[in-house]
Amino acid sequence: MKKHLEQEQSTNQGRVARRRAQVRANLLAAAREVFLARGYQDATVSEITQIADVAMGTFYLHFRDKEDLFAALVHEAFDALGERIEAVLADQPHQPVIPIITSIIFRAAYEHRDMVALIYSGAGTYITDPETFDAQEWLIDLVLPTLQEQAKREPLPFTDLSLLAHLIVGLLMQSAMWWIEHDEPGPEEMARHVLSLLGHGLPAALLTSAQSSSSESSM
Amino acid sequence: MKKHLEQEQSTNQGRVARRRAQVRANLLAAAREVFLARGYQDATVSEITQIADVAMGTFYLHFRDKEDLFAALVHEAFDALGERIEAVLADQPHQPVIPIITSIIFRAAYEHRDMVALIYSGAGTYITDPETFDAQEWLIDLVLPTLQEQAKREPLPFTDLSLLAHLIVGLLMQSAMWWIEHDEPGPEEMARHVLSLLGHGLPAALLTSAQSSSSESSM
Known part of the structure; x- marks a missing residue:
């Protein structure tokens, strides 16, 4: 009983x-x-x-109020993204992390680009509010270990790996904002651009003054 | 008279x-x-x-009000940055644009990092408000022509040069935010990291699955 x-x-x-x-x-x-x-x-x-x-x-x-509700909505969106990334990473343990998260983030951001626009424009301070879930820090925690492991294998030309992780994640976050004002290109093309930039960098002529002599001689 | x-x-x-x-x-x-x-x-x-x-x-x-005053303050800061960049570019017409603006932006952002923090956290929506001065668009207008000229000289592995300009400027803007939460490294070291990333990219092992066979064999 x-x-x-x-x-x-x-x-x-x-x-x-x-x-x-x-x-x-x-x-x-x-x-x-x-x-x-x-x-x-x-x-x-x-x-x-x-x-x-x-x-x-x-x-x-x-x-508590509208702001709290909005924060919960954003939490929920990032939680879903996090679960998606963790599932794929667990499924492909020997694949490099950066291309995987790039591809997932771009597909998610494209799919939910109305939410991306809302997060960035609507409750402006949300993203930089240290008390709310910091998606950027969370992504950095995914990227940093892969950089640290790589640095053990061969020296990297970057002394501050935490800064490097921040730069990579910053590039992803900024790219995702592209769709706020543009409908094109799609997520695959976007990932290709970012990974090409991260993989090979820009042509040397854009960054060194080697071309100055040739452009001077053409004047 | x-x-x-x-x-x-x-x-x-x-x-x-x-x-x-x-x-x-x-x-x-x-x-x-x-x-x-x-x-x-x-x-x-x-x-x-x-x-x-x-x-x-x-x-x-x-x-009009506090917001209008804040916007004027931010305008003023970006105007000063713009004048500084234009003066240096006019002074060095044959030098590549990207390293020059990287160096100037990082020095300015470091010098005024309290203002950077204020802009990003304070009046949250300011940066993304399309009606106010868009520093990002202005920087893209500086970077894009240099990419277009380079693409005339040799094909670039990027089909969307506007997106590429956005990625480069996004990387600069995000990097400048680094100092909101960090005091180190200084602007020169920061510029070195960004230009190294833009110049050479990351080691191939971080982006391709070539290493998967070796990591599998080590298990």
């Missing part, structure tokens, strides 16, 4: 937790819809709760 | 314009001080006018 009661309590607890998770998921889905339709500034908690069919009081059991 | 009157009027107009420019300069200097000390959110127009010794009513002859 006691055991039966415990079972019933645990079933109830499970039901409450599931219901709670469902309300949260509904709010996040509605938030995504409203933020994308109205932009961050003009989105209201009131419209989001209406679309999610959730009472205003219930909203505040889940989120 | 008429001529004398015209002269006097023109002297008066000159005096008014000078006085107006001086008030504006005082407000910008005070704004810089207050924004850096308090951060964007906590800075108030009231404190800025007090420090500038300017009446509140006069403030509104020059700026």
Whole structure:
């Protein structure tokens, strides 16, 4: 009899937790819809709760305010990206990390380019707010070990590997922003450009003054 | 007599314009001080006018609000950077553009790293607001012609030169953000890292799966 009661309590607890998770998921889905339709500034908690069919009081059991809800939405997006990257890396343990994450990030950013635009423009300070999830730091933590391992095998022409990881990730983050204002090229072409730049660099003539004598003689 | 009157009027107009420019300069200097000390959110127009010794009513002859004043401050900083870059490029017409702007941007960003931090964190949406001065676009307009000229001389392994210019400038902008959270390395070392990455890329082992067979055999 006691055991039966415990079972019933645990079933109830499970039901409450599931219901709670469902309300949260509904709010996040509605938030995504409203933020994308109205932009961050003009989105209201009131419209989001209406679309999610959730009472205003219930909203505040889940989120502090609009900013908190937006942060949760961005967290969720980066969590999904992180899970995708970790799954692929686990599946291909001997493949180089940088091309893999480049390809996944570009496909995800292209697929969700409305969210990319929203994150960068909407709640402006979000990305640089140190208290919120820092996607950049997380990516750097993926890239840095692969640089450190490589440096053990052969000396790299970079003394600060943490800076190098930051440069590589910065290049990826900046590239993903490309789609905020452009629809082309697609993610494969974008990855090809970035990996070509990372793999071979620019032609020497663009970086050294070797050409100055020839351009002077042509004057 | 008429001529004398015209002269006097023109002297008066000159005096008014000078006085107006001086008030504006005082407000910008005070704004810089207050924004850096308090951060964007906590800075108030009231404190800025007090420090500038300017009446509140006069403030509104020059700026719409705090945001407008902040935008003017950022404009001013980028204008100064632009003038510095244009002067050096005019002085060294046969030198490659990318190393020159890399070096100038890093020196300026390091010198004014408190302003860099303020721009990125303070008025978050500033940088991505298309209505305000877009420093990134301006830098791309400097880099793109040099890529186009080079592509005429020899084919580049990049089909989209506008994207390539965006990647290079993105790398510079992201690198400059490094100093928001780090004091080291200095601008010369930073420029060396970026130009080395742009010049030679990363070791092939980091980007191709050539190493997979060797790492498999070592297991």
